[in-house]
Amino acid sequence: MTTTYSYEPETLRLHNLHAVRSDSSMLQDLTYDYDPVGNRTVITDSTVNIRYYRNQSTSGDRIFTYDALYQLISACGRENASNTQAPYAELPTLIPTDSNQTLGYTRSYQYDDSGNLSSFSHLGAASFTRTMVISAQSNRSLLQDDNGSLTPDDTDAGFDPLWQPSQITNVCHDY
Structure with missing residues (x-):
């Protein structure tokens, strides 16, 4: 290649x-x-040829939009229609997919007044929203847990004195 x-x-x-x-x-x-x-x-x-599936057409274009502060506010593209698993955390065993079955998606990003990413939403084959918990003492943030129980103080505790994450979720690949 x-x-x-x-x-x-x-x-x-x-x-x-x-x-x-x-x-x-x-x-x-x-x-x-x-x-x-x-x-x-x-x-x-x-x-990438234009593809038609479920009354949608998708192409090989990916489009990014920014606000007046040059922060990314949306990203649009295409994804496989069988992408219905939960994002990241509970990834199931991948199943074979048909590359012709593509749907459009839009991912939107929201920021707080200090410019910190506060949440993002994905509208597509598997739609979801994720919220960030931002420290009141710094610009550090963590993804809110499923119970919605994290507080800004918990965010500070999620980093060591050098502001490195104190815990990283394990990701295992089984090929």
């Missing part, structure tokens, strides 16, 4: 990424667009 990169001459930002197999078949052909301050606004994969 060969991957080539091209950059915008004025900004030196990545503009295209091409990944080609040794038999010359294209794996990826990504084009990146940016706003004037350098935030990525669109990623287009021209190797």
